[in-house]
Amino acid sequence: MSEDPCNPVVLRPSNSDLTSQSSDFDASEYRRERATTIARIYRALSLALTVARPASYGDAACKAWLEAAFEFVADLPVDVLEIAAREAGKVCRHPAQIVPTIHEQAAEIIAARDRQRRLAAPVQLAEGWGAEPLPPKLHLSREECDRIKEAAAAMAEQERRERLQRRGGAA
Structure with a gap:
């Protein structure tokens, strides 16, 4: 990625981000993690685009599409985005279908995770419930x-x- 100020993708934090943190903040670690996250997002989007890319799409069109798509999916958790983009690559036949399909798949994945989290959470019984002892085991x-x-x-x-x-x- 270029260091173009017009480019919506920022590979490094701004100076205000660095100075507003505590003194033990490691800027190089932050940059490395941010760059890795961005790379994972671009990789997921690129894989989906590769499958749905029409022959008429040139390199400039692909780059423009990736930058625009990045803005629409950057707020998703990266692991969810990777799974959703893989699924989008399986069903989409045109780049215009990829981002909406990623959002649909991501919503399903997040909803499934929320259901699993709720089911795994301990149940809080109302007062008086569960006070009875279990029946003796049948031998x-x-x-x-x-x-x-x-x-x-x-x-x-x-x-x-x-x-x-x-x-x-x-x-």
Whole structure:
């Protein structure tokens, strides 16, 4: 990327960003992480564009498209963007479809992650709920287990015979 002041992509933080941070702020680490993030975004967009790129798109058109698309997807988490761009590359046949498809896919991914997070969160019970002790664990002897298995097998065999009779077959 060029250092053009008109370029919307900033590869380094502004001086105000650097001075407003605490003294232990490492500017080179920030630049490296920011450059890596930008590179990952451009790579994801480039892969999607490569699949949907018409033959009439020249290098200048691709660069302009990438810079414009970057502005529309830069706010997405990079890992989500990479997955969404991969999916967009599978279904899009024109560059105009890529960014909307990325946003649709990203919304689905983020919603799925939110559902997983909510399901994994501990449940807060209302006051008084859950105060009852669990019922004691049922312990069966080996003979009782065998009788239950035999009774279940006999019931299954009886049901099979009844089905055959309803179909008109012999038992």
